Amino acid sequence: MSPVAYKIALLPGDGIGPEVLEAAVTVLDAVSKHFRIGLRYERHDAGAELYRRTGESISPRTMEAIESAHAVLFGAAGLPDVRKPDGTEITPQIDIRERFGLFASLRPCRLFPGVPTRVKAEAVNMLVIRETTEGLFAGRHDPIELSDESVSDRLTITRATSERLFALAFEQARSRRQSEGTPGHVTLLDKSNVLRSNAFMRKVFDEVAQRYPDVTSDHLYIDAASMMLVTEPERFDVVVTENVFGDITSEIAAGVVGGLGIAPSGDISLEHGVFQPSHGTAPSIAGQNKANPVATILSAAMLLDWLSYRHSDKECRNAAAAIRSAVEAVLREGPRTPDIGGTSSTGEVTSAIVHSLEATVSSEA
Known part of the structure; x- marks a missing residue:
């Protein structure tokens, strides 16, 4: 059993963000059960829709929750038609980086067998x-002084x-x-x-x-x-x-290596870690069950690696490795979402990864 119950702040965000985040949570729930890792989720709003409603893209309360969390899992934030008065988009992820000094973004890019390039x-x-x-x-x-020149x-x-x-x-x-x-x-x-x-x-x-x-x-x-x-x-x-x-x-x-749909990332400092897919909110396919969840699921594996490093927790490290193995197996054999040559839905790919994960863990037990 992991030494602590980890508090994970979940920020679904905008567009496909909530869909891919829930896919990653489904995988985290499956792997935490097998490796006896305690995960306690707290969901918070951040992003363009929040800004549209309230005039702020992330609240002070959410910043406080991030500060007290062991790690953060972020979906995606921002919408092209929601902009600040200076013409720039809403970027709470950058606000988080600045607030907590997240000076490095780790972005692994690996060519998986079965993924077209x-x-x-x-x-x-x-x-x-x-x-x-x-x-x-x-x-x-x-x-700055506003100027047309x-x-x-x-x-x-x-x-x-x-x-x-x-x-x-x-x-x-x-x-x-x-x-x-x-x-x-x-x-x-x-x-x-x-x-x-x-x-x-x-x-x-x-x-x-x-x-x-x-x-x-x-x-x-x-x-x-x-x-x-x-x-x-x-x-x-x-x-x-x-x-x-x-x-x-x-x-x-x-x-x-096949596109942003399989590209995870982690923004880190020496004390805080925020993990999210490298892709954006893709509003044109939001709510259609078409989004590729792999980048967010691999970001969840990075989150577990971070917990392992911060808390010397080998179960988290083993769980992260199990997620990556399951993802690799599904990408090799299918199903896959349309962005990488498949025809399957977000839910079908997520279920396949969970099934592969459970089959692998059970065979090693």
Whole structure:
């Protein structure tokens, strides 16, 4: 039995968010029963629909609940027709990152057998680590004078955040080598030939690399690397980069392995973790039972890994591994949702993953 009953804050959000979140909870319920993990859920509103009703996208009460939770599972938030007065969309996930200092977004991208890809590759298994509090998001709240002639955004890189980010990247490369047999290599993507902020970022990266002599590293310019992600995706292990570069890079990597429907993520600090699919709210298919739940289910597995790391709980680690094995089996044999070449519904895929999970756990008992 796990040492504690974990409090999990659930934020369904908008569009397909509630559907894929409930799919992930169904899988979490199944796996927690078999591995005797105590999970206690608390649901909270956040997102565009809340903003439409109340004028705020996330409430102070929900922020307090997140602070006291062991982890957060987020569906998806934002709708294209709901915008703030400055023209930008509602992004409570960014508010959460800023409030709790979630400086890194971990975005695994793996090519699963059975998932179609337009790229000629067979063994893609990379982790994109995106910085999430600085870079081109640093000046998000800077006051500006409204003008029809020009506008600017601030790009800021600090040593403190960069050192934490790069140390995490090297630790992840070392851990992945041990658990998955990956090379143990970190690649920094930057534009240091033009941007002074990125030249500074590269300098800090090289300093941190010296602390990890057992992990190899290199750096590439972001434009060349974007091409290589498509033409040579198998060359990458752990990729780390600035906020906006990471946002774009992680979507390219997800496209290489079959799309955002199978791309999980976790935004973390040293104390807090928020886990959610990399995809958006897809309002055009909301409520139609067509959404791919795999990204959110894999995000739930990342949540269990986080609990295992934070609380030295091997049952959570074993449960996460069981979820990933079940997902891999279903992606290989089917059923699959339409976005990855199938015809099945959200519910059918979720049920198949639960069935695969229960069959595997029962055979090992």
